Each structure stands twice: as structure tokens, then as C-alpha cells.
Amino acid sequence: MKIALLVLLAVVTVPAIFAADEPFAPLPPVDLSKLNPSDFTDAEIDLPFYLNNFHQVADSVVATGADRGFIGISVWRSPKDNHPYNARIMENILSLAYFYTAKRPWNPYYGSAALRQRLEAALDFWCRLQSPEGKFSEYGSQQWNLPATAFATKFMGQTLTLLKDGPPIDPTLLQRVIEADRKAIRVVLTDPDFYLHGKSYSNQFTNVWAGALEFFNLYPDPELEKLFWPRVQDGMRDFQSPAGFFYEANGPDWGYNSYTHQSNLRSVYHYTRGTDRAGQFIEHERRWFEWLSWNAVPEPDGAGWVLNRAIETRQKKPFLPELTEPMAEQIPIARAFAQTDAERLQEISATRRNLVKNWPKVASLQTGEFWSWSPYTFLHRAQFDCRPTQAQRDEARNLLPYVARTNFTHQLMDSRNPMVYTYVRRPSYYAVFNSGKRLLKQQRYGLGLLWSAETGAVLQSQTGDDDATWGTHSGTNVFEADDLPATFEADGQTVAPAPGSRDLKSGDLVVHYPLGKEGEKTIRFEANSIIVAVHHPGPFTEVLPLLSANPAGIIVEKSQLKLPSGDGTFVISFRTKPEDKVAIQPVSPAVPEAGSSETGSTDGKIAGKQVVVVRISATDELRYEMMFAPAPAPAPQPKPAP
Numbered sequence: 001m002k003i004a005l006l007v008l009l010a011v012v013t014v015p016a017i018f019a020a021d022e023p024f025a026p027l028p029p030v031d032l033s034k035l036n037p038s039d040f041t042d043a044e045i046d047l048p049f050y051l052n053n054f055h056q057v058a059d060s061v062v063a064t065g066a067d068r069g070f071i072g073i074s075v076w077r078s079p080k081d082n083h084p085y086n087a088r089i090m091e092n093i094l095s096l097a098y099f100y101t102a103k104r105p106w107n108p109y110y111g112s113a114a115l116r117q118r119l120e121a122a123l124d125f126w127c128r129l130q131s132p133e134g135k136f137s138e139y140g141s142q143q144w145n146l147p148a149t150a151f152a153t154k155f156m157g158q159t160l161t162l163l164k165d166g167p168p169i170d171p172t173l174l175q176r177v178i179e180a181d182r183k184a185i186r187v188v189l190t191d192p193d194f195y196l197h198g199k200s201y202s203n204q205f206t207n208v209w210a211g212a213l214e215f216f217n218l219y220p221d222p223e224l225e226k227l228f229w230p231r232v233q234d235g236m237r238d239f240q241s242p243a244g245f246f247y248e249a250n251g252p253d254w255g256y257n258s259y260t261h262q263s264n265l266r267s268v269y270h271y272t273r274g275t276d277r278a279g280q281f282i283e284h285e286r287r288w289f290e291w292l293s294w295n296a297v298p299e300p301d302g303a304g305w306v307l308n309r310a311i312e313t314r315q316k317k318p319f320l321p322e323l324t325e326p327m328a329e330q331i332p333i334a335r336a337f338a339q340t341d342a343e344r345l346q347e348i349s350a351t352r353r354n355l356v357k358n359w360p361k362v363a364s365l366q367t368g369e370f371w372s373w374s375p376y377t378f379l380h381r382a383q384f385d386c387r388p389t390q391a392q393r394d395e396a397r398n399l400l401p402y403v404a405r406t407n408f409t410h411q412l413m414d415s416r417n418p419m420v421y422t423y424v425r426r427p428s429y430y431a432v433f434n435s436g437k438r439l440l441k442q443q444r445y446g447l448g449l450l451w452s453a454e455t456g457a458v459l460q461s462q463t464g465d466d467d468a469t470w471g472t473h474s475g476t477n478v479f480e481a482d483d484l485p486a487t488f489e490a491d492g493q494t495v496a497p498a499p500g501s502r503d504l505k506s507g508d509l510v511v512h513y514p515l516g517k518e519g520e521k522t523i524r525f526e527a528n529s530i531i532v533a534v535h536h537p538g539p540f541t542e543v544l545p546l547l548s549a550n551p552a553g554i555i556v557e558k559s560q561l562k563l564p565s566g567d568g569t570f571v572i573s574f575r576t577k578p579e580d581k582v583a584i585q586p587v588s589p590a591v592p593e594a595g596s597s598e599t600g601s602t603d604g605k606i607a608g609k610q611v612v613v614v615r616i617s618a619t620d621e622l623r624y625e626m627m628f629a630p631a632p633a634p635a636p637q638p639k640p641a642p
Contacts, residue, residue: 018120018170024063025114029055032360039106042348043381048355050377051106053365054099057092057373058109061118062125069125075365075373087136087148090126091155091375093119094162098378101166111167120169126156127173127180134183135191146194147204149184153211154267156181158379160218178219185212189227195234202239202246203260209235210267217271229277236280242500243412243421244291248314250416251439254307255315257288262325263376269326270383278330285327289334290501293400294412294423296320296337297430297451300566303607305337306457306547308432310444310470311421316463318606326386335388335396344387402430402451409490409509409525415499422488424509424525428452428628431530433511433523435486446471446480447523450530452628454568457547459626460606468545468613472515472534479515486513529627534618542616542624544572547609554584554612561614567630574616574624581617 030051040047060073067084071092074082082089096119099109109115129136135144136152160181163169188194188208198205212228215221245252246261265285272278296305304321320337328334339347355362366372388396397403401410402425410423419436432449442464450459461480462468471480488495491507509525519536534542548554548563555562561582563570574582616622 018124018173020068020121020124022117024061024117024121027055027058027109027112027114027118030108032362035106035360037352037355037359044104044106045348045351045355046377047106049362050095050373051099052362053373054095054109056365058096058099058115058118061096061122063121067125069121069123069128071122073373074368076370076375078370079368081139084125085129085137085141085143086139087126087129087152088138090122090129091151092373093122093126094155094159094375094378095373096122097159097162097166101162116167116169120173123169123173123177126152127176130180130183134180134185134187136184146188146197146201147207149194150188150198150204150207150211153181153184153188153215154207154264155375155379156184157211157214157218158267161214164218181211181215182219182221182224185215186224186227189224189231195231198235199238200247200250202235203248203256203264206235206239206261206264210264213268213271232280236284240284240287241414241416243414243419244287244501246288247416249440251311251313251414251419251443252291253312253314254309254317254320255312258292258317258320258323261288262323263379266326266380266383270380273326273384282327282330285325285334286331289331289337291412292323292337293333294410294421295432295449297402297449297457298397299456299607300454301456301608306449306451306460306607308421308434308449310448310461310463311419311434312463313440313443316442318460318462324385324387326384328388329386332396333399335393336400338386338388338393340390340393341387342390401425407506409504409506410502411495411497411504412501413497413499418497420486420497422509422511426525426527428528429530431525433486435484435511435513438481438483444469444471444478444481445484450626452568452570454630455565455570455628457607457609458563458565458570459544459546460611462545462611467543468611469543470545471543472519472521472536472540473543474516474519474536474538474540477516479519479521484513486511529625531625532623534622535620537620539617539619540622542618542622544614544616546570546612546614547606548612549609551584551610551612556582556584569629570626571629572614572624572626574622580619580622583615583617584612
């Protein structure tokens with residue numbers, strides 16, 4: 001009752017006209033002790049942290065001077081980029097609008113006059129940041145770019161959605177914001193340089209898919225729609241490789257493909273679901289989940305999915321806990337990676353128990369961190385969601401290529417650049433081999449992933465880390481850290497890779513590629529093992545980045561290494577000379593870049609496993625064999641005496 005009265009008074013005292021020079025009224029913090037976790041629905045269970053810390057974000061809005069309206073606190077994006085010219089910082093206008101419009105018993109900021117002042121100042125500042133043609137900048141004053149402009153359409157579209165039926169703001173200012181958003185959408189759709197950039201960085205451009213549909217839902221614009229839908233068709237052709245990934249720096253990237261691009265498609269599906277426009281987006285997403293299904297393998301304990309990561313172009317993401325997307329209702333294979341409805345309820349229950357246990361204490365806001373206060377928290381809250389049942393997810397996991405079949409060789413190839421991804425399934429193992437043109441310095445090729453159903457992933461080449469890159473190292477050369485022009489023989493016949501997706505002939509697969517000018521490497525994928533032969537004049541080191549939950553349990557003998565894992569054992573047998581040496585060393589995986597959506601290795605492990613580097617030092621030549629052996633049967637227990 002007390003909170004409701006305060007809200008009513010706030011609405012009544014809202015000033016009628018936006019004043020660009022009016023001092024801000026105080027905005028008091030929330031006292032959570034006067035609330036209860038039961039005040040928050042299951043869909044709101046994450047909001048106590050944001051509610052408790054919101055006053056810090058709102059109070060950071062600059063009140064005076066030329067930068068009046070800038071959100072000055074460094075909680076979203078890199079601290080070095082927290083400058084008034086950066087429109088990406090202003091994406092958190094959405095969080096101001098959320099608390100201003102959320103008519104909930106726990107929210108004292110609903111219709112708040114003090115919050116309205118800050119919101120209006122921020123909206124005014126955002127409009128003033130825009131160029132005459134509709135662009136925004138990110139890394140310097142008037143350095144207009146695609147991401148600042150396209151992301152603005154997505155977050156401002158949702159802001160306008162909240163304001164449409166919420167407490168009022170100054171109508172003249174609101175019209176300025178609407179027109180600024182319209183201009184931003186138009187320039188993204190029509191600027192040729194923006195589109196050319198989007199062909200290489202697809203997640204940036206497809207923000208306008210979400211932003212435009214949000215806008216059209218509020219303010220139908222037939223002229224703008226005539227620009228929009230042909231551009232969508234262009235994007236369907238230009239933004240996705242025939243291999244299935246969405247282009248990032250012209251190649252595959254797990255972070256942007258599984259986070260930002262998915263956010264864009266989530267909003268798109270919300271506004272097209274049930275219409276004849278949805279099909280093209282569903283197909284776009286289906287092809288990506290098929291790409292994911294070739295490159296992600298599950299851990300037996302259910303911890304998540306280990307990725308064929310070393311091919312990634314921008315971020316550093318070794319592991320995917322889960323990926324729950326609404327189009328899974330139409331794409332069966334997408335359900336394989338999703339959180340189930342029952343798991344979601346368990347997660348909510350655990351979060352609520354933790355809230356009750358610690359109430360009214362919640363985490364404090366950490367400034368100077370990229371993701372401390374993300375506007376994504378408020379972006380999709382009212383949009384369609386989908387979580388499969390356990391039975392639906394189990395059925396979908398039977399569709400995974402290495403589950404559905406136990407013996408195949410498959411290739412995916414890009415058409416823009418000669419990048420070839422080869423997938424080998426044999427009854428006892430699944431392996432991924434990457435080759436072709438290296439686009440970015442951090443990429444690594446060669447054997448990227450090795451897995452069995454019993455052990456989970458046992459080998460994963462690491463991104464941008466020469467110490468943990470599978471392959472042959474000689475002096476300063478890491479041959480797999482460069483272009484890798486591999487040739488292939490399937491069942492004794494030479495294979496010429498072709499863009500798209502196709503099975504190769506059954507039988508052994510043999511891969512050859514040069515090591516510099518004088519060396520050569522051959523990998524033979526046989527029925528029960530993988531045999532590697534290295535020929536290189538002089539000394540070299542073969543490096544194998546293994547994944548082990550128990551590095552101390554690795555057994556190294558004179559000519560064999562055994563890695564027990566899960567319900568099986570991974571075995572490496574090698575032929576060495578007396579002077580050759582074998583060493584093992586646990587290492588931490590490469591540290592994620594600031595701002596990546598990486599979640600799998602924050603504890604220095606990947607899916608609960610440590611990266612363990614095996615180094616075999618040899619001279620002139622080396623041959624080794626990798627295979628999986630089942631775990632030994634437990635010793636019979638003596639029968640108890642009668």
C-alpha cells in the first residue's frame with residue numbers, strides 16, 4: 001500500500017514539458033528489506049539485483065553541460081570506450097525505460113518524475129549524437145559505423161515498445177526519438193558501405209532485422225518496409241556460409257554466432273512467428289544449428305558442449321553450457337542444445353532459495369566491467385520463448401550426426417574462402433579436422449576436436465595459443481597456425497573439396513599436408529584408430545592438447561600414454577628413438593577477450609576438464625596412434641562366506 005501511494009504521487013507530479021536545463025530531482029535507492037522474494041514472479045527472479053542497483057545507473061546520467069543525458073557509469077562495454085561519443089553506451093536507455101514503465105508492486109520507479117527526467121535527458125542526448133543521415137559513432141566523435149547504428153535500432157525499438165503504453169514522456173521528445181530511430185533504420189538498409197561491412201560482420205547488420213520489425217510493429221511504414229524485406233533476402237544470401245555459420249571477420253565465430261546473432265533472431269521470430277515471413281528466418285537458423293551439430297560434442301556428465309573452437313575468428317569460446325532459442329519449436333535439432341522446461345524450473349527454484357537465504361542482500365554493482373549491467377537483460381523479457389520437454393530433447397539428440405550414424409566421413413566447405421571442415425565418425429570415435437586458408441591470427445587448423453561417447457572430449461586445439469595448439473612445432477614455426485593446404489583421399493580415391501555439405505566415400509580417410517618446404521604430415525583415420533606420421537628434417541615437437549578431469553591420473557609409459565576419462569580410456573601409442581622425449585604439462589585455456597559471451601572456462605577449465613599439453617620431442621620423423629579403449633571391467637568381488 002505504501003509503495004502504491006508513492007507511485008501515484010510520482011505520476012501526478014510529472015512535469016508536462018521536457019526541460020533541457022532543469023536540475024534532476026533526487027532518485028532514492030530501493031530498500032529491499034521492505035520487499036520479499038515472493039514479490040517477484042518466476043519470470044522476474046533475476047531482477048532483485050537490478051532493482052537494488054538501479055539507482056547507481058540512473059544517477060550516473062549526466063545532469064548538466066553539453067553531455068547532459070550521457071550515462072556516465074562504466075558498466076556496459078569496455079571502460080576505455082566509455083565516452084560520450086559512444087552510442088553503444090546509450091543502449092542502457094532501455095534499462096531506464098524498463099524501470100520507468102514496469103508497473104509492478106516491487107518497482108517504486110514506475111512513472112517516477114525523477115526517473116523521467118533522467119530518461120528524457122538520455123533520449124535527448126541520444127538524438128543529439130546522431131548524424132544528419134541517421135548514423136551513430138562508437139570509437140570516436142563522428143566516426144560513424146554500422147554496429148553503433150544497427151544496435152541502436154534494436155535497443156531503441158524495444159525502448160519505444162515499452163514507452164508506447166507506459167507512463168508519459170514529453171511528446172515532442174518522443175517524436176524526435178521515433179524519427180531518429182526511423183532514420184537509423186533507413187541508413188542501415190540503404191548505405192552501401194554498411195552493407196558491405198555487414199557481409200563480413202553479420203551479427204552487426206542483423207540487429208536491424210530486429211530493430212526494424214520492432215519499429216514496424218509500433219509505427220507501420222510501407223515505404224521503409226519496401227527497403228527492408230529485399231535487404232533481408234540479400235542477407236540470407238550474403239551473411240551465411242554454405243557451411244552453415246554466420247560470417248564474422250569472413251569466417252566462423254562461436255561467440256557472436258551463438259549470442260548476438262541469436263538475440264537478433266529471437267526478436268525477429270517474436271514479430272514474424274505464425275506469419276508467412278517466418279520461414280526464411282527459420283531456415284537461416286536451421287542451417288546454423290546443423291553447423292553447430294557437427295562442431296559441438298556433449299560431455300557424458302551433462303556439463304555441456306565442447307566446441308571445435310580453434311577455427312573461431314573473433315572471440316574465444318571453448319564451451320557451450322546450453323543454447324535455448326525460440327525457433328526450437330520449429331527446428332528439432334535446435335532442441336538438442338536447449339535447457340528443458342524442467343531444468344528451467346529447477347534453476348528458478350534454486351535462484352529463489354538463494355534469494356530467500358540471503359535476503360535482503362544481493363550482489364553489488366561492479367563498475368569498470370564490460371558486462372556488469374547489460375541492456376540485454378531487458379531486451380527479450382516479453383518475447384516468445386520455448387523450452388523443450390526432456391523427451392523432446394532426447395529425441396533431438398538422437399538427430400546429432402555422430403549419434404544418428406556411427407560410420408561416416410563428411411565435409412563442409414565455405415565458398416567465400418577455401419576453408420574445409422572434415423568430420424570423421426567411426427564406431428569408437430568422432431574427430432574434426434580443419435584446413436584451408438587462415439583468416440585471422442588467432443585461428444589454428446589441423447585436428448581440432450576428438451571425442452567418444454564414453455569419455456567425452458579428450459582433445460581440443462586451443463584458439464590463439466601456440467602452447468596448446470595441436471600439431472607440429474619446429475623452432476618458431478607452428479605449422480598448424482598458418483594456411484593448411486590439405487589434400488584428402490577417401491577409400492583410396494582423391495577428393496576435391498567443394499562448397500557446401502556432403503558425405504565422402506566410406507572407408508579410411510587419409511589427409512596429407514606439407515610442413516614447410518621439406519616436411520610432410522599424414523593423418524590416417526581408420527576404423528578403430530587415428531595414425532599420424534610426421535616427417536620433418538631435424539628436431540621438432542609434436543603437441544597434443546588433451547582435456548582431462550584428473551591430470552594426475554594420466555599414465556605415461558615408455559611408448560604409451562593413457563588418459564582415463566568417463567567410462568573409457570584414451571590411448572596414445574608412439575614410436576620414438578632413445579633420444580626422443582615425452583612431457584606432459586597442465587595449462588589453463590586461453591583467457592577470453594573482454595566482453596566475450598564466453599562462459600565455459602572462467603574457472604580455468606573447459607567442461608570441468610583441465611587442458612593438459614603432451615609434447616613429444618623427436619628428430620626427422622615420428623609416428624603415433626590414437627585410439628579409445630573401453631574401461632576395464634570391475635574385478636569380481638568374492639562371495640560372502642555362508
